[in-house]
Amino acid sequence: MKKLKKSAINSLISYGIVILAFIVCQLTINAGTMSRSLKGQMIPICVYIVMAVSLNLVVGISGELSLGHAGFMSVGAFSGAIFSAWLLEAFHIESTVIRLILSMLAGGLFAGIAGVLIGIPVLRLRGDYLAIVTLAFGEIIRNVMNCLYFSLDEGRLHVSFNNPVLPGKLIVNGPTGATVVQKLSTFPMGFALILFTLFVVLNLTNSRSGRAIMATRDNRIAAEAMGINVTKYKMMAFVTAAALAGMAGALYGLNSSTVDPAKFKFDTSILVLVFVVLGGIGNIWGSIIAAALLTVLPELLRAFSNYRMLVYAIVLILVMLATNNPMIRSLSDRLFHRKKPAARAQKGGASE
Amino acid sequence: MVSFLRFLINGISLGSVYAIIALGYTMVYGIAKMLNFAHGDVIMVGAYIAFCAISYLSLPPLLAVLCAMAVCTALGIIIEGLAYRPLRQASKLAVLITAIGVSYLLQNSAQLIWSANPKVFPSILNFGAIKLFDGSLVITSQTIITIAANIVIMLVLTMFTGKTKMGKAMRAVSEDKGAAELMGINVNRTISVTFAIGSALAAIAGVLLCSAYPTLQPTTGSMPGIKAFTAAVFGGIGSIPGAMLGGLLLGLIEILGKAYVSTELGDAIVFAVLIVVLLFKPAGLLGKPMREKV
């Protein structure tokens, strides 16, 4: 029981810090001290935090490298955009909050379904092969999205493949994406999604299923010998992460008037993976901090103008070299010689 | 029928380019067990160097290619030495992220040097064409050179890994790094040489690719890079004939898929076939399945 209480306290502290950060941000926004560009970054920061935490569930907690996480974000963004338009037109739901919440749920649901469909073949593979297949699926999703057309005609939704001629108003237009999205996302909702994600991921890892997931990561053969159905638990982590990414995608999609399918390229998957790795694989807090900082970093590097992506690349390489340098490692181990529980997954990781 | 032949030849030609790129991926993976995501960008650098050598220095095409190969070889060795070698003991993911960092670095450097505006790559491989079926089937010299280059490279590489001392060292290192080191093989040097060869091949691939699709941009290498990587996995990563086979099949599937199924879904078809193959042969077409010892 002692351990239970400890993990509960840890979770409460996590929620507390997030709420505190939210209040600080909200206050600076209200006081008008936050710069315009940074204010515009608040929702993307929430989106990328959720993306990173959910990807960490796959990469860190279940130990499988996924290179197609942006695919689920794209499914969520498009289903969210379509769903919100449909809700307005078919049911005349005017409340933006209700529509946003329902759209995020729809985004999560459809991304979750995509996660199941993709997980069935993907999770039969292992290691690098699994990674390359997630990459392939990410690209397939993007490719298919490029060919999908949706229209709304008096509350009825029409879909077509590769054929822009549809009755009513076209809302998703193949390669140009969704063009007439109503901006619904708000910073408080983004923050609520972060809390929800933390709630799901932290509670999952501290439960029977979470332990089974981590067991399959740490030692697949021993986990099987203990009667744990490895595929089932890998699937659980994968689909949960996909659904969360879908919700983040819906939040992202409803944050501007257009959703461009090109936004969810391989690069975006990689970007989120970078957050996870820099934050420490399996370390949820690390993911949050890395996602927030690295989303803002290109803005902060604005002074370097043309050189900013170059600086970003160099920073990335140097950080990787430094964090893996044996000397710096042993030094930091000595400084923080009590290993934090969240960092313990670092060794497991997707390296197997 | 003639159009099918045309697609077939185009497919083999594109597949040959993929195969040459895939060789670089597969050799590096086989020996260093890492996914070198920056490989696609080395192709781009190779193409830019060749472009500069021809357009600004007016070098003859062959010399320009050699020039590109030399620069890329050096680049490969430098990247390996500075970015990857310090991470030899690190986790696979750390190396992967570093490779992604290197990829960003190369792309953004290229953008600063050559700007993001696409350059038109000069057609240096066009010396004429063979016309068949009363001119309805045209095989350009470019196609022939691409396919020939592919065959020559494969033969040379097979001989190199099979017969030379360095090639044998490579195979030893890829089997078991530790044991190879104990047998007196200089592992670091072997890995450097592998990167050098892979990068030189990338330069050739860059020139061949840009001769066929003459728009040259800093992002030119990414998509062919990803596809060639797919090809390497497809054929069984780590296997040289596998990379060849995977590359050729991938090129064929892409061209035929675009021609007969759907232009928009060309890439999706390629990746879907990859997935199906991996489900039935989890180690790729020619890869050896690995069994974990219990």
Added chain:
Amino acid sequence: MTQSTGKKRLLDTKMVPAPSQGIIPERDLLSTPVLEARHLGIEFGGLKAVEDFNLIIGKTEIAGLIGPNGAGKTTVFNLLTKVYQPTMGTILVNGKDTAGMNTVQANKLGIARTFQNIRLFSNMTVEENVRIGLHNQVKYGMFTGIFRLPGYWKGEKRQHEKAMELLSLFDMQDMASSRAGSLPYGAQRRLEIVRALATNPSLLLLDEPAAGMNPHETEELMHNIIKIRDRFQIAIMLIEHDMNLVMGICEGICVLNYGRIIAKGTADEIQANPVVIEAYLGKKKEG
């Protein structure tokens, strides 16, 4: 069944030489054997690693599997637990054919094992390791876990109690919250046994449980193995190189060489068997 509590008594048990498949045919004669392997074998690319392996283990038997290095002992364990699919023969667990089953299903049927090269979840705590063993014993679903429904609190409490109870078998309760990987070697081996026991098996396979232990620890282990058998009323089969342990507690012993059974019988019979002596001494001469 009840007469076998001490080491001395075990050696006195009357044995019948082995024309039949069982090592000790009279034991638990009336009940279905826990394990029955018939003509079991596996080929790796033409090499027969194990061949024509026949064995019956009774409900509460302690059996030993010995043989020179490379004889195929661990392969037999891998076959029984379905890590490898046998290419020949059948395995019956509690009378059920395991053909086509995987490791997970074999475990659910009642086979648990430890590993020669310890396979703990070394970054998790000792208690968490045991809780993973309890995975199929104390269940609640994913949503119950995420939304902390009453089933979660009940399940967690039950898992904690059971884990502590099992750990107390080996006096390991105090280590419950230490990291499994930080335990001394002997304790890690004990934890593997506890974890395997947590899956509620009817047959426990121990792969070199005494490897790396000092004589005192080995002595303790021997008592513990018998204690486990008597308390849980399960069968135990062990691979071991420590002959004191094998001869001391195994009621029946099966000797493997080059993938084939060369002898079966009691400790005394095995020790006197010329074929066994040759297999072992032949090896000694070489190395």
